[in-house]
Amino acid sequence: MDPGLLAAFDLAADLPEVDDDLLKAEREQVITNGLDEMEPQHRSLLILLHVDERPSYQAIGRSLGMPVGSIGPTRARSLQKLRTTRSVSSYLQSDHDLAATG
Numbered sequence: 001m002d003p004g005l006l007a008a009f010d011l012a013a014d015l016p017e018v019d020d021d022l023l024k025a026e027r028e029q030v031i032t033n034g035l036d037e038m039e040p041q042h043r044s045l046l047i048l049l050h051v052d053e054r055p056s057y058q059a060i061g062r063s064l065g066m067p068v069g070s071i072g073p074t075r076a077r078s079l080q081k082l083r084t085t086r087s088v089s090s091y092l093q094s095d096h097d098l099a100a101t102g
Contacts, residue, residue, distance in 0.1 A: 033087035042078040049075055 035043045041064060048060050049071075061068045082088055 027091075030087050030091040031082070034082050034085035037085040037087060038078070038081055042074075042081055045071070045074055046078050046082065 035046065038046075044064060045060070045066075048055060048063065055063070057068045057071050060066075060071055066074065083092065
């Protein structure tokens, strides 16, 4: 076998799977659809807690009109509500893994 051909196969093995980008886009769309199904306060909290430059809990509390101490427990409830939205629950029932979203 041609060593140059073997090197090409090794290089291809290092490249990300073509499907990875499609699967990531699918997961992101499912999460977006699930957030759209939620009550505005829960949606806003989850968005604020997961943006790249997350504001402090104090800023989140002021923005949403909630005590800082209730942000963590409300976050947990909001994530559970997100999991039970029609979009996310159907996706999860089809054996997909939202945790893989990067």
